[in-house]
Amino acid sequence: MKRSIFIIIISSIMIATSCGDYLDIVPDNVATLDYAFKDRVRAEQYLATCYSYMPRHGLCESPGRFDDFATTYGNQNWAGFQLGWTVLKEGNNVNSPIINYWDGLRLWGGKSLWKGIRDCNIFIERLDEVRDLESYEKPVWIAEVKCLKAYYHYFLMQMYGPIPIVKENLPISASKEEIMVYREPVDDVVEYIVQLLDEATPDLPLKIDNPIAEQGRFTQAIALALKAKVLVTAASPLFNGNKDYTSFKDHLGRNFINPVEDPAKWQRAMVACKNAIDTCHAAGHALFEFRDVSLNLSEQTRLIAQVGQIVTDKWNSEHIWGYSGQGTDSYGRNVGSYNIGWYNDVYSMPALDALHIPVRVGVYVPTMKAVECFYSKNGVPIEEDVTYDYANRYDLTVTTEEDKLLVQPNVLTAQLHLNREPRFYGSIGFDKGWWYGVGRYDENQQWPINAKAGEISGPIGIERYSLTSFYIKKLSNFYGVYNQTVYVNKAWEWPIIRLADLYLLYAEALNETLASPNQEVYQYIDIIRERAGLKGVVESWSNYSRFSQKYTTQEGMREIIQRERSIELAFEEQRYWDLRRWGRAPQELNTTIQGWYYLGENNSDFYHVTSYMDMNYTRKDIFWPIRQYNLSVNTNLVQNPGW
Template identity: 45%
Template sequence: MMQTMMNRYRIAVMLLLCLSSFGCKKFLDVVPDGVATLDNAFSNRASAEKFLFSCFNMMPNQNDPFTYPGNVGSDEIWWDMDNSGIHGRSGSQIARGGQNMADPLWNYWDGRRDGKNIWVGIRDCNIFLENINKVRDITDYERERWISEVKFVKAYLHYFLFQLYGPIPIVDKNLSMEVEPSEARVYREPVDKVTDYIVDLLDEARSGLPEMIEDPINEMGRPTQVAAAALKAKVLVWAASPLLNGNPDYAQVADNRGIKLFPATVDRNKWVRATAAIKEAIDMAHSIGHGLFRYKSGLISIPDTLQLNFTVRGAVTERATLNPEIIFAPTTSANSFQNYCTPNFYPTQVSGSQELCATLKIAEQFYTNNGVPIDEDPSWNYAERYGMQKNTNQTHRYFIASNETTAKLNYFREPRFYANLAFDRGLYDVQAQLGVTTATIKHRSGEPQGVVYSANHIPTGYFIKKLVSFRSSITGTGLSPYNYTIPVIRLADLYLLYAEALNEVKDAPDHEVYQWVDSIRNRAGLKGVEESWRLHSSLPAKPSTKEGMREIIKRERMIELAFEGQRPFDLRRWKDAQKYLNQPVQGWDFQGLKDVDYYVVTTYQNSRNFTYKEYLWPIYQVSVIRNSNLVQNPGW
């Protein structure tokens, strides 16, 4: 028993000292109890299952607005800047240009500053894989499935680090007790080697995963063959994208072995490989019944316009048991995130509501009702978009309160605009037992959803409606969220990735590229790309060129996947982050009492000063000092 404890202790100490900033004292505080537990962890099925779930628990939580790097921290989601608790979180500091290497924010390498130590999760996966064969009271099928699930988690954890840091160490097995200290100082491996490792691991995992979840009540949130195929596709897209595919900024980065960590030249075949993987994942998904979500009202009478609104919102907020679009979603709850996005409809101020919002640029990002950008539609008055207009007819009866004044920006927009965002004098709808409950947003100073003294409030004027389920209640005395989880991968994501990859592979876009984008647009109530641009854009030939279609596909992703934790990652892999993240953060003046005071474009933050070095996270400088084989990311 004592020998086992010492072996485990030495292995864990070596690995964590080389990968992270954990010091000996901190580790000594926790290892003995953990090791004693580990000796019993694989003695029977029940204990092994608990260890299995602990591996799942190490996956980053996409439902947490403040600890997941795809949420607060970019230019998409802003916050109540008067709330010191939120204002001081790592994501809020990153959004204001606070990232650093002295003590990095969202440190997922070492487990600091709102980040988990992902290497601990990978270590736990390895421990599970090394010991699961000791368990006797499980079936061969169950053992094989659990092994495959842990390989999926292990691949996901490597992929998550890969997205943040680029080249990373590959930890396929935990270190043996005989390893020399010099061998324990691991190296970051080249991008292509990391990519192949993760892809191979997912291929291994796929064979032992179920084709679909047979018991959704008890097993939803566990991976399937389609989930493994979809994750593989996303890994290959990352490797093919400009950030890591021949990026000249990284061409000369090498470790002390002289090994170059980034590919020096662009390899078009990486897009070919990604295209094949995405198509395989889509075909697998279709073969077992996955499809785009469409809301069905059943016996409830709901106007078609609102059914479309619920369709757009439900693609994300409908539970996986009712949503064929979801490929993989964890079991964590989005309730807290949802509450932060919910306007305060209640008799008194409710803590935890209306603290998160969308920025003005995101409101401008959505198309006009003709399905093209607002600055490309000659019939839409772009120059006067910040002016005011009273709603005096029936055209916007489902979106804007009658005889109320709001910004011209909020008129004649596509359905996804009204499904994603709520705004001053806009209508807010949820499903009720016998139909629809509708409320009017009033966000000017002193009004029910506006700022009242020091109470919680959003600054920009755009509530994030998309993340509030249409099944949640907005009546009563307090928050009553419908429990759901934000999907990690949904089918619309794969469709748009496939269109993107095809466009990169082909010399010019064609019907095969258009059809995948059009399927998303049609579900959202819009005409296809070619027709919309031909009839309504000042740039009618845009979809016919590779560059023009690339721009369209990027915008479709930013619209369709808004607020789902995708945009910050996409902006980085496209190398577009400097263009977008250095723009000022703006909104309406939430302190305005009257419409003329409120509808004034107000800047809440000037340029973030995002530079090329921030495309990859810095490694904690202490970790680099402790392990001289680690190379710091460029620019830090």
């Protein structure tokens, strides 16, 4: 199957939009369905339909797009870009929820995953009718759709908590009572998701043999990686023994979230993570290392450039599963016309030259909290590093020739920008720093970032500026170039799961099963740290941290692992879900967004930590609200707490 054909199918399909009164689980238009399974070509179009419901990762309609690490500002000209941020700043609502993956109302983002599940059920039920399908294709296609069905249930569970389980579609003749489904306890939802993935995995290929034609379709590696993430989520504090939801029950009196902690869930998650890692290795997945010998880079610059390429180098060895952004967004725009790469490049980067100003947007930016999260050059938190002057980190200092590949030499900048780890310089663009690539590949001739008001990388009018005066380097592929006033990017897919994510999940799950961490826990973190140019956990904390024995306890190691995930996976739509499952979301997301003063024209005004807006995130925001209309027509549904 040609990749271009499959993409065209996904982009052009007409999805049935009959909205049932309860959940979209009753198929309609049977005559059209008879036609859809008339032959292999049409059945393959329906397979593409099932894939087309994939959540819009890497775009503004993704729930994980905004957290305490990434922000934008309130200009209404960019309202469509701010859906997730609006939820954090102003809260959601029950009449027309923002980013609604339950109903899929287009005005506020999202798409109905219940319709996706319905179409998956139709495909599974009717594929036998296709007479010219090769015998070896049927089990593979069925397995792919089971995985999609599992993922759609999982995504809904992440957003809403307990959800109905839709194992099969109801007949058109189904009674009102049959259609009025209940939400099921989270433990039951998890078991059903795992069951689907276990059923599907043996029939999937280990890896994609024809990447040009089929990249992004399910493999054994993807299925097992997804299973690992599901089980880690189920084992985490949000869903494992959370006593905050003791009174959260359905009309039958069942607890939606088990208030009794089950340590065996971590054991099960640990095994699933290791199985997924072993399968990914067998499929050829490995941590990506950027090495372009034609660029003649120093090791220092290579490590910095590598940070963004891990994410934006298309289908590199580390990417287990990705989303290329085909289809339309919630406003009907063809996402495929500008792709995930263009979207993230342009919305994340500053203007680096006067010709860039009409093109770049630069409004999706890091917060001060994100900037301060990255380690010192010694590989420990800056607030713990015994050699780092944390109390005076906002003071100005003159840069030196010694650091000329990290910052512009012989200028004033904040001490906060100095003596940091390579992932900081590869992820964060800051005033008086450098931006590598975008047509400049000599490390001694990089683009200077001058971000004060009136400077090239500073605010432009009332629309295009970084609220915090920082920029996200990590989401920009440095091989993109400006052709006069047109930006030509290198296309790349959004990594939904990459190998470093799995390594860190395994270390986390393993640590939770032990009284104190062992060498294997350190090993799977140190692999990632070594790739980033840092020493191992034991050496770094022993020599440089004020808490030199933190790594010796389960609790201390838990803190280290969570910090490592926040750094390694920063801006990749992982932290938002992590904070929720760790039980830290109300504390971390109910915060104030800070940055440098973006209207400052000189050092004394600009380098002033400024509070811009408060995030009003409370416990009720952990689970998305179900639209009130759904509760009115199906009285068996129970609203989430606080809504």
